[in-house]
Amino acid sequence: xxxxxxxVACEHCDSVYRRCTLAAGEVARCRRCDxxxxxxNPLDADRWLALTMATAVVFLIANVCPIxxxxxxxxxxxxxxxxxxxxxxxxxxxxxxxxxxxVMILVPLAQITLLTWVLSYARVGRRAPGFARALxxxxxLRPWSMVEVAIFGILxxxxxxxxxxDVTLGAGVWATAALMVLLTVIAHRDLSALWxxxxxxxxxxxxxxx
Amino acid sequence: MTRTPFASDLSVVGCHTCGLVCExxxxxxxxxxxxxxxxxxxxxxxxGFARAWALLVAAIICYIPANxxxxxxxxxxxxxxxxxxxxxxxxxxxxxxYGIAFVIFIxxxxxxxAKFLILGLLLFTSQRRSRWATRERAxxxxxxxxxxxxxxxxxxVVAVVAALVQFQGLxxxxxxxxxxxxxxxxxxxxxxxxxxxxRHIWDGEINGGVE
Numbered sequence: 337x338x339x340x341x342x343x344v345a346c347e348h349c350d351s352v353y354r355r356c357t358l359a360a361g362e363v364a365r366c367r368r369c370d371x372x373x374x375x376x377n378p379l380d381a382d383r384w385l386a387l388t389m390a391t392a393v394v395f396l397i398a399n400v401c402p403i404x405x406x407x408x409x410x411x412x413x414x415x416x417x418x419x420x421x422x423x424x425x426x427x428x429x430x431x432x433x434x435x436x437x438x439v440m441i442l443v444p445l446a447q448i449t450l451l452t453w454v455l456s457y458a459r460v461g462r463r464a465p466g467f468a469r470a471l472x473x474x475x476x477l478r479p480w481s482m483v484e485v486a487i488f489g490i491l492x493x494x495x496x497x498x499x500x501x502d503v504t505l506g507a508g509v510w511a512t513a514a515l516m517v518l519l520t521v522i523a524h525r526d527l528s529a530l531w532x533x534x535x536x537x538x539x540x541x542x543x544x545x546x
Numbered sequence: 547m548t549r550t551p552f553a554s555d556l557s558v559v560g561c562h563t564c565g566l567v568c569e570x571x572x573x574x575x576x577x578x579x580x581x582x583x584x585x586x587x588x589x590x591x592x593x594g595f596a597r598a599w600a601l602l603v604a605a606i607i608c609y610i611p612a613n614x615x616x617x618x619x620x621x622x623x624x625x626x627x628x629x630x631x632x633x634x635x636x637x638x639x640x641x642x643x644y645g646i647a648f649v650i651f652i653x654x655x656x657x658x659x660a661k662f663l664i665l666g667l668l669l670f671t672s673q674r675r676s677r678w679a680t681r682e683r684a685x686x687x688x689x690x691x692x693x694x695x696x697x698x699x700x701x702x703v704v705a706v707v708a709a710l711v712q713f714q715g716l717x718x719x720x721x722x723x724x725x726x727x728x729x730x731x732x733x734x735x736x737x738x739x740x741x742x743x744x745r746h747i748w749d750g751e752i753n754g755g756v757e
Contacts, residue, residue, distance in 0.1 A: 337581055338569040345560025345567050348684055350553045350745045352560075352567065368550055369684040369748070406710050408717065415709040420702070423709035429721045432729045436705050439698060468583040472563050479691075479736065482698055489702030495646050496638075496707060500717075528565035531582060 341532075344373055375526050381459040381533065384522065388451045391518040395448060398515050399441065401508035403490060406501040416508060417441055417486070439482040444515065447481055447523050450474050454530065463534045471527050478523060483516045552752050559587050590743045595673055597741035602665050605734035608727045609658060615724035618704055622717050630724060631655075631700060653699040654728070661697075661735045664690050669742060675750040687744045694739055697732045701725055 344355045344364075348371035358364060358376035366373050379387070398417060405414035415423075417440055425433035450470045457464035464470065490512070494503050553559055559570045563585035570589070571578050577586045616628030629637070631654045638647035664686050671678060704725050711719040 337571055337578075339581055340558060340567040340569075343558065343567040344565065345553050345558070347560070347562070347565075348688070348744045349748045350560070351550045352553050352556055352558060353550065369681060371684065371688065404706070404710060408713055411713060413710055413712060415706075419709045420705045424701075424705050424721050424725075426708075426720055428723045429726045432701060432705075432721070432726050435729055435733070436701065439695075440702070468564070468585075471583065472585060475563065479695060479740070482695055482702075485696055485698050486702050488696075489699050490706055492646060492649065492699065492703045493706035493710070495643060496703070497710065499641070501711075531564050531566070 346371055346373055374529075377525055377529055379525070381455050381530075384525075385452065385455040385459055387518060388448060388455060388522050391515065391522055392448050392452065394511050394514045394518055395444060398508055398511035401511060402506035403508035403512060404494060405504045405506055406497060407504075408501045414506060417512065420486075439480055440486045443477050443481045444483055444519055447474060447477055447519065450477075451522060458530055458534050461534055463536050467534070471530065474523070474527060481519065481523065483512065483519055487513055487516050552748070554589065554752055559589055561585055561587055562591075590745055591741065594741050594743040594746065595669060598665065598669055598738045601734045601738035601741060602662065602669070605658075605731045605738060606662055608730045608734065609662070612724055612727035612731050615727065616722040617700070617724040617728065618707070618719060619722050620711070620717070620719040628722060631728065650700070653697055657693055657697050658731055658735065661690055661694065661739075665735065665738055665742065668747065672742075672746040672749065677750040680747055680751065683747050684744060687739075687742070687747065690739050694736045695732070697735075698729070701729045701732070 342355050343352055345352050346366040346369060349366060349369040351366055351368045353364075353366075353373065355374075356364065358374060360376050360378045362376045364373040364375075365371065377384075400416070402414035402416050403420070405412055407413075418437075421433050421437035421440060423433075424430070424436050450473055454464050454467060454470050454474075457467070487509075490509060494505075497503055553567070553570075557570045558567050560567050561580040561583060564580060564583035566580060566582045568580060568587060579585065580587055613631060616630050617634070619626060619628045621627075631650075635647050635650040635654070638644075638650060668683055668687055668690075671683065704721050708719050708721050711717055
């Protein structure tokens with residue numbers, strides 16, 4: 337089968353263009369439907385990996401520290417991200433606890449793990465074992481990562497409660513806010529460029545042996 | 547040729563996973579894999595219309611109990627009361643938090659209803675290979691993709707409130723089944739938007755619109 341690496345097809349309307357090199361900050365848009373064809377990635381694999389590690393640290397803090405603390409008549413209660421999800425595990429609503437746990441915690445965790453795996457090989461120009469599957473998984477996971485919605489949900493809940501009880505913010509809420517920003521920076525990128533930046537080692541070996 | 551060619555004009559197909567443009571090989575009954583990433587190559591997502599319609603109808607059906615059934619039950623000093631999504635928004639409005647009431651209304655009523663209408667419109671016009679306002683319809687699709695997951699807001703608000711307000715005997719807030727249906731509406735509409743292949747919007751213009 338012939339392949340045409342110098343061409344690019346618009347994902348939204350199937351128009352075909354000749355690829356052009358983009359300078360940092362440039363975006364190639366489809367002339368027909370105005371969708372983004374390619375976006376220059378200002379991060380090289382090293383910086384990208386460093387930011388991913390930072391995201392992992394922030395993720396850990398966001399999961400361990402309480403997000404909000406409320407007090408009423410001298411008694412108080414505080415909750416972490418996990419307890420938010422767990423609060424839905426009651427009676428007929430229970431399946432929703434899995435969904436909440438996935439979109440707030442597990443999907444971001446999977447994104448961080450997969451990116452760390454892929455990038456730690458990509459920084460030396462190699463494709464990690466399971467590279468194709470990892471990239472496919474990252475593309476599938478992206479729409480289900482909802483940390484920004486969680487932050488907004490926490491804010492709305494605080495406004496809802498503030499007239500009834502005393503509300504104090506915990507360290508977790510700042511970590512979650514930082515997680516929202518960092519996760520957007522590391523996960524909302526054009527992954528297909530990684531194919532061009534890395535070499536398939538097994539193919540190279542096969543080529544060398546032939 | 548002055549107009550930009552479509553992939554089908556050049557007999558190529560773009561891999562939906564890694565973006566590589568490959569030669570189009572027709573092998574009836576057998577899947578062709580992308581030589582770079584191994585994903586199956588499609589001209590269009592298979593059964594896109596049927597799946598998207600089915601998921602859209604499922605979402606609209608779930609939207610009814612999501613609005614009629616209570617999403618939260620709060621018991622304050624022994625007095626219990628349940629509230630639906632709309633009652634929650636109205637409560638914010640009457641207590642003077644107009645901004646928040648507006649946000650809740652947008653996320654839980656306006657966005658889901660707009661998604662039903664837009665997805666229905668896109669599916670209907672694309673199936674008829676309409677050439678009407680293609681560029682605008684393409685933008686509508688991207689809008690639906692972008693705002694879709696924000697409707698999950700209500701579910702997470704209920705989760706946060708229910709996790710915090712648990713003072714045994716005094717005040718207690720717990721989730722009710724309405725929120726499960728609402729979560730299903732959000733998931734089904736997201737899946738419907740993903741099943742629909744936006745390239746169908748342009749089907750009417752392939753071959754210059756001449757069959």
